[in-house]
Amino acid sequence: MRDQDHPVGSHSGFNRRDFLKGSGAAVAATAIATGEAEAQAKTKANVVPARAVDIKLKINGKNETLKLEPRTTLLDALRNWLNLTGCKEVCDTTNCGACTVQVNGKALYACSVLAIECEGKEIKTVEALRSGDKVDEVISGFVKHDAMQCGFCTPGFVVATRTLLDKNPKATRKEIDAGLGGNICRCGTYDGIAACAMEISKGGA
Amino acid sequence: MAEREVTWGPRGSHTLIGKEVSRIDGVEKASGAAKYTNDMNQPGTLFARLLTCTHAKAKVTRLNVDKAKAIAGVHTVYLFKDIGENAECNYDGELVAAVAAETADIAEDGVRAIEVAYEVLPHVVDEQDLEAARAAKRLKYDDDGKEVPLVDRTVGDPDKAIADADVVHTGYYGIHTISHMCLEPHGAHCTWDESGDGPKLTARHSTQAVSTTGPQFASQFGLDASDVRVICNYIGGGFGSKFAADIWGWAAAQMSKDTGRPVRLMLDRATELKTPGTRPSGFANVTVAATKDGKITAWKSHHWGTNGPQGGTIDGNQMPYVFDPPNKHVVSQGIATDCGPNRAWRAPNHPQLCAITDTALTDLAAKLNMSPVDLYKANLDQLDDTAKENSKLYAAELDRAAELMEWEKKWHAHGKGGNGPVKRGLGVALHRWGGQSVKCSSEVRIFADGGAQASIGSQDLGTGTRTVIAMVLAETCGLPLEKVKARLGSNEYVYGNPSGGSITVGSVTGATRRAALEATGILFDKVAEKYKVDAKTLSLGDEAVWSDKKKVCSWKDACRLIGPEPITATGPSPVADGLTSKLVGGVQMADVSVDTETGVIRINRMVAVQDCGLVINEKTAKSQVYGGLIMGIAYATNEERIMDNNSGRYINADMETYKLPRIGDIGELIVEFYQPDSEYNRGVVGLGEPPVISTGAAIANAVANATGVRVPVLPMTPKRVLDALAQA
Incomplete structure (x- = not known):
């Protein structure tokens, strides 16, 4: 039996990110037409590919202009171009929450949107929750309750917890379970995470 | 030199050891500042993406990478497979090629542009159907082609014991394959640089073995071990699967060598689930016999399963688990499947052995109308060679776990879990583990300005390794935790054991204790000479040196005597000298509710009573047990690798359909260490693996107690629960 395969990687057939990137290309069409499509420039880290366009993002209060392909996800832009690696690439298919950031105050999986879609929006990453020795109470609470082991899911949980408590400062355990149910930890740190969130929210009291 | 006695000192004399101490790198991790291999991005880093085989068994018949190489931004293509000699692919997800490019998206374009074709070969991926495996000739055979088991072991006369027994129980039990699902996938960021006199290859490698993977990189490229620097400051999960340099690590190094650019190659999520290891499955027919008082007289089991192409299964030599009746017959058979290979998974063999043994014993207890706690207690005088020293410990832990669970109050006979559709029940299981520390060094330096550091070529899997090293150094020097440094994560430090x-924890704390005692002994000599006191009377505490109870000088004053050359001492890890020892037990209990209409299991409460000798850091140690319970809830209820028999593919290799518990799925977890003075006096014993062992069996037993029906195979998905109820 011989089989001519469609040459794909470990993904096969329909792929959410292809779809995402496809729609991104359409969103970006105007930008491509008017932008410096052939621009080749060096950033601090990487060579800019030929189809790059200027994308203006406001991240942690700072304006950044990046030369990116329109198909670049917000996650890749943050991690690979701005070195904001607190948001982790884990599932890359909007299931695990390790890449959670705030966009206009709402928790969002950074792998679920294109960077270009976030122009004009306020993006906040976990890095904004610490300034030198001064850390957000969610971070110090995670440390106090040892709500981490390997730590790979932790920043995503921290942003999700901060966002939940911003929105619902008196969250009950049930609301915490629902609010943080979009994040996955493999090492098993849920007990500490819940204890931290309950302490800050005073258990809904 | 003033010799300080190599002990942990009397219990209760510590400011740090045994306390609940927050991990020293906690803020780094929680704030996203900690850099993992998957975060490495140096100037010029190329990103790699993988082409993997889409068949369970196939031969590559065409592989053309020209179009991939022609894409602007693609720098190199690495071939794991090729037509000809190296064309065979043995499982879905086996690596075929890697493309390195300026961006991950362009690398993915490159992967898509590779032209590949396969000759698809017949496959076997069913790990549960022994007859099908027999028909497909996938078992083990001797030279004459006769089928032979992996283990066929008889002790005593089991058939006679079964015939003579008061009660005999026969049942079928099993547990499916699972993946490691490290959140940080396997991979490396490699930088090849032959300029200058530094190491030629720097591998920032997601590894459990910082000190031992360097030579594996070196030999692959004809380098000396000293030419390879391995760095891993943080690792996003390993669970037993990250000990080797691995072919993808070599590929990253080769691509860096070929392009002159750093290359980051991490497995994508699907490949992470399929390729770098799984936990083997096991399915068993069991017969177990006992006297009417619950004394087990005989055990017979025949189990089979797979660990992938190698044709193994779970270890038959350790069956039954913990309990060792006088008469037994154990047969095991492995099925060589065209599934991804196995690797050590947290407590290799033990969770599966427990899920087969302790379930059968609970069903035996039900037949005897006994509580399984009483059945266990009736058999604590017949434990296997490893566990038998723990007999008293199990008795105490069973009692304590029962208290925390309110067992007496909640216990009911099997199947009496309520009249409504939601039934509630209790289950128990127990485990054992070795945990003896091994060879490991720690280099302690004390500087003239009062600085103190310990460095080890070790790694922190999430257990808090950095923190326990710092705690022991600070305790020994009489300093606050924040005034010492603990360094690990590089093979340029002294040798640390693979984790x-x-x-x-035993290895690094034992070594650090020894080194710190030696270094401070040298310091005591200097203090004794300067202040005219007897070095033997000196001790450290509150940032000062004391003679008996009188302060001699501050720590800083003492260190000023050191001069420009720091005091340096290297401690070897002790083995059985009082600082560490081996063998732990552990008991777990589950209280669950089972919805008999939907098949959904909810955890109400889990209790874990765990011993591990002297606890260095109660906070991070507890986290290990919480984590074990939650990983156990995962593989007991929903987590499994699902292979499709038709396509031979791993069809749930993603985080949506490979089901893991979420924060609302864990119930109330109660964790307690069993630590009377006898435990403290044993020194440090390993803890990381044991708490994940008996969780699955305890939950399975609680489901059986609730419903009166055994759901024989883990994970007990809603479908398996409903099927079992329908067949009852």
């Missing part, structure tokens, strides 16, 4: 087998 596998629950041995790291």
